[in-house]
Amino acid sequence: MTETREGLDAPTVPKLFVNEHTASDESNTVIDVNKLDVHYGTFCAVRGVSMKIKENRVTAFIGPSGCGKSTVLRCFNRMNDLIPGARVTGEINFFGQDLYAAEVDPTEMRSRVGMVFQKPNPFPKSIYDNVAFGLKVNGYTGNYPDAVERSLKRAALWGEVKDRLKENALQLSGGQQQRLCIARALAPEPEVLLMDEPASALDPISTLAIEQLINDLCKDVSIIIVTHNMQQAARVSHETAFFMVNDDRAGYLVEFDDTSKIFTNPNDERTEAYITGRFS
Amino acid sequence: MLRSEFHADLQKLQDDLMNLGSMVEKATIKAIDALKTRDLVLSQKIIEEDDVIDDIRYEIEARCEDLIAKQQPLATDLRLIIAIMHIVGELERIGDYAEGVAKISLAMGDEAPLKPLIDIPRMAQKASLMTRQSLDALVQRDVDLAITVAESDDEVDALYDQIFRELVTFMIEDPRTIQRATYLLWVAHDLERIADRATNIAERVVYLVTGELSKLKEIFP
Numbered sequence: 143m144t145e146t147r148e149g150l151d152a153p154t155v156p157k158l159f160v161n162e163h164t165a166s167d168e169s170n171t172v173i174d175v176n177k178l179d180v181h182y183g184t185f186c187a188v189r190g191v192s193m194k195i196k197e198n199r200v201t202a203f204i205g206p207s208g209c210g211k212s213t214v215l216r217c218f219n220r221m222n223d224l225i226p227g228a229r230v231t232g233e234i235n236f237f238g239q240d241l242y243a244a245e246v247d248p249t250e251m252r253s254r255v256g257m258v259f260q261k262p263n264p265f266p267k268s269i270y271d272n273v274a275f276g277l278k279v280n281g282y283t284g285n286y287p288d289a290v291e292r293s294l295k296r297a298a299l300w301g302e303v304k305d306r307l308k309e310n311a312l313q314l315s316g317g318q319q320q321r322l323c324i325a326r327a328l329a330p331e332p333e334v335l336l337m338d339e340p341a342s343a344l345d346p347i348s349t350l351a352i353e354q355l356i357n358d359l360c361k362d363v364s365i366i367i368v369t370h371n372m373q374q375a376a377r378v379s380h381e382t383a384f385f386m387v388n389d390d391r392a393g394y395l396v397e398f399d400d401t402s403k404i405f406t407n408p409n410d411e412r413t414e415a416y417i418t419g420r421f422s
Numbered sequence: 423m424l425r426s427e428f429h430a431d432l433q434k435l436q437d438d439l440m441n442l443g444s445m446v447e448k449a450t451i452k453a454i455d456a457l458k459t460r461d462l463v464l465s466q467k468i469i470e471e472d473d474v475i476d477d478i479r480y481e482i483e484a485r486c487e488d489l490i491a492k493q494q495p496l497a498t499d500l501r502l503i504i505a506i507m508h509i510v511g512e513l514e515r516i517g518d519y520a521e522g523v524a525k526i527s528l529a530m531g532d533e534a535p536l537k538p539l540i541d542i543p544r545m546a547q548k549a550s551l552m553t554r555q556s557l558d559a560l561v562q563r564d565v566d567l568a569i570t571v572a573e574s575d576d577e578v579d580a581l582y583d584q585i586f587r588e589l590v591t592f593m594i595e596d597p598r599t600i601q602r603a604t605y606l607l608w609v610a611h612d613l614e615r616i617a618d619r620a621t622n623i624a625e626r627v628v629y630l631v632t633g634e635l636s637k638l639k640e641i642f643p
Contacts, residue, residue, distance in 0.1 A: 272581050373494050407633030417496045419425035 202375035205385035210393020256327030262319035276329035297325035317348025449520035552620035570636035
């Protein structure tokens with residue numbers, strides 16, 4: 143027999159914080175941020191950020207310097223834990239699990255949420271060892287050569303380095319080094335890849351290679367990219383979050399929406415002013 | 423180029439579009455005046471001046487392309503440039519219709535119009551007003567005015583239907599009038615198309631302001 147709610151009061155819905163900045167896509171949420179504040183000592187760097195990062199999508203963070211976009215990104219794999227005096231409040235759930243819960247092992251968690259930085263930072267070791275390092279840290283017990291090859295292929299670097307895996311990684315070009323760092327981050331097969339200005343130190347051709355890679359990788363990795371290059375955000379991302387900085391220098395989220403919407407017809411006039419260069 | 427220069431260029435582009443609008447509006451009115459007064463010299467001048475309108479159209483389009491390539495405009499800036507690229511084409515076509523009326527006037531030669539021109543000048547006034555209002559709506563970013571333009575198109579269509587019936591009646595009653603009636607029918611058709619083009623401009627204004635592309639006549643039938 144079908145149960146009916148007729149005559150009953152409406153079911154009680156838990157009164158959750160209503161996120162005004164939800165991107166319109168209906169895919170699964172990977173990272174759910176709720177009222178995030180970040181302090182460095184007494185200084186509030188980020189205030190009141192709430193957003194849902196979608197699975198297998200590319201999410202771009204844009205905004206002026208000091209708006210907190212990198213700080214928010216670094217919260218997603220607890221990089222801020224490493225900074226003395228940093229304090230994170232609010233909630234960040236990773237597939238529904240509290241990232242900042244006491245039982246979460248940050249090292250294990252970082253293998254699931256990889257990170258790539260602005261400046262390529264390979265270790266002064268061989269190309270092979272650089273990729274294998276990401277696996278060793280996490281106690282990988284499988285076939286290393288296979289895993290290294292797989293990661294280098296995913297990072298679109300294999301063809302260029304397969305015959306020189308024992309060479310020092312520092313001999314690679316800047317663009318190749320960055321793809322090596324991506325391969326290293328991909329080795330533990332993370333669900334999320336955080337990229338902080340991954341192409342800003344690269345020439346246009348290497349930049350396009352990274353952008354192509356982002357496009358290919360997002361089929362099975364959720365990517366969040368911080369970029370100062372708005373055209374890059376427009377090219378590579380599905381959703382874009384625009385951050386700004388308050389008079390008290392605290393960063394906050396202004397608008398989070400489909401990238402097409404943000405770059406053609408944003409809802410918020412502050413976004414409009416920023417992306418059209420009328421921001422003062 | 424600095425961003426401030428880019429925005430100054432964008433403003434200049436819009437100003438030049440307005441000047442072009444003023445040119446085609448005048449061409450429409452003058453073409454009908456020349457038809458009415460049988461001023462063949464003026465008709466010839468309108469045909470020649472259309473070349474200038476065409477040149478300005480391509481110049482504005484080239485400047486839009488240049489700004490897109492060099493400035494990567496976004497949001498309102500992007501929509502304004504896209505709107506200008508469409509509107510400049512609509513204006514150029516309005517100029518062609520005015521030229522079309524002038525050519526009909528020349529084809530008529532010394533022959534007097536079939537009937538006194540009353541409704542056709544009224545149609546021309548309305549179509550020109552729509553052109554001007556659609557461009558005013560652009561400058562003022564005025565969606566309500568753009569909607570008014572779309573609504574006015576029905577009045578022009580109604581006048582066209584009326585003229586059509588009247589001229590067909592002439593032709594049925596006296597087949598010797600067919601050529602002269604057809605000339606006037608072509609003129610009325612050109613004017614009807616000018617009003618349609620003005621409506622297209624109004625739709626682009628709504629797009630510029632709201633970001634929504636839509637047929638105004640479907641929203642406000």
